[in-house]
Amino acid sequence: MGVDVVNAMVLLANFVVVPALAYGSQLALGALGITLVYGILRFANFSHGDLMAFGTMVVILLTWQLQAWNIGLGLLPTALLALPLGIAATIAVGLAADRAVFRFYRLRRSAPVVLAIASVGVMFVLNGVVRVVIGPDDRSFSDGARYLINAREFKSLTGLAEGLTIRTSQVLTLALAVIAVAALFWFLRRTRAGKAMRAYSDNEDLALLSGVEPDRVVLLTWAIAASLAAIAGTLYGLDKSFQPFTYFQLLLPMFAAAIVGGIGQPHGAIAGGFLVAFSEIALTYPYKKFLGYLLPDDVRPAGLLQLLSTDYKLSVSFVILVVVLLWRPTGLFRGRIA
Numbered sequence: 001m002g003v004d005v006v007n008a009m010v011l012l013a014n015f016v017v018v019p020a021l022a023y024g025s026q027l028a029l030g031a032l033g034i035t036l037v038y039g040i041l042r043f044a045n046f047s048h049g050d051l052m053a054f055g056t057m058v059v060i061l062l063t064w065q066l067q068a069w070n071i072g073l074g075l076l077p078t079a080l081l082a083l084p085l086g087i088a089a090t091i092a093v094g095l096a097a098d099r100a101v102f103r104f105y106r107l108r109r110s111a112p113v114v115l116a117i118a119s120v121g122v123m124f125v126l127n128g129v130v131r132v133v134i135g136p137d138d139r140s141f142s143d144g145a146r147y148l149i150n151a152r153e154f155k156s157l158t159g160l161a162e163g164l165t166i167r168t169s170q171v172l173t174l175a176l177a178v179i180a181v182a183a184l185f186w187f188l189r190r191t192r193a194g195k196a197m198r199a200y201s202d203n204e205d206l207a208l209l210s211g212v213e214p215d216r217v218v219l220l221t222w223a224i225a226a227s228l229a230a231i232a233g234t235l236y237g238l239d240k241s242f243q244p245f246t247y248f249q250l251l252l253p254m255f256a257a258a259i260v261g262g263i264g265q266p267h268g269a270i271a272g273g274f275l276v277a278f279s280e281i282a283l284t285y286p287y288k289k290f291l292g293y294l295l296p297d298d299v300r301p302a303g304l305l306q307l308l309s310t311d312y313k314l315s316v317s318f319v320i321l322v323v324v325l326l327w328r329p330t331g332l333f334r335g336r337i338a
Helices: 002-041 048-068 079-107 112-134 151-158 168-190 192-202 204-209 214-239 244-249 251-261 266-283 288-294 310-327
Strands: 147-149
Touching: 002 048, 002 168, 002 192, 002 214, 002 251, 002 266, 002 288, 048 079, 048 112, 048 214, 048 244, 048 251, 079 112, 079 214, 112 244, 147 168, 168 192, 168 214, 168 266, 192 204, 192 214, 204 214, 214 244, 244 251, 251 266, 251 310, 266 310
Parallel strands: none
Antiparallel strands: none
């Protein structure tokens, strides 16, 4: 019985826990960008998903070029070398969009819904650019060691019936997400510019009277949001694959994560990202084999015991979003950018 329990736990870790940790990290980084823009610039940026796609596209093109030149990182993906330039390009596009579109409405004190609608236009432009440049098909750009440990090695090492597979991209996702989040919170709490952003988020008029430069705050906000978008998009592409439309679909779970945690609250975006990720994966996983290890033979389930088909994965985010808006509109965490 003890071995069966261990097999059940390994099975759950392999198909639920590890994938959800990686996916949750990607959603958290994306939701952080959304919540920063909302908390400081006061509008919902629907172009964030396609900003992620643009940054990932640049990383892919640079990665292919580096691979053609036989430049790489050995066991690690070559995309890590291209990521800084991808971040720079995404920041440039984010600032260009602000200068060309959002600044016009911001200076006229337009309602947040007007800025949100404008962001939809930016979203379609970015989506079109990405599709024209790299095409609509799946693109793979991962190289190096694909697995840190695969199921066969794990079974051979432990003697268990179930194997545990841990991909390099999953470990990189967790590591880079921790570094990015730690750097962001350090910047917001410890630097003068970060404190200015928090002050601007808390009370714009008082911050301006205190000498905070609004143009600098806007520039930093877009730079940080675009950086997070490029990192999140690249990590998602490495972990799965790159397809432009997929990043549009990520908007719903990212907004759900931001709203569940409390829009404008970075802590909440992180918590919301993992909550949405675990909910999506746990509710669409078939538990037949898992319970088969834990239950006696005569009561083992005959069906898949899958609460939802994977075709309805996105509906989980939608339901979570609706429930939170009805039950606790402020989200799990309340407060300003901190």
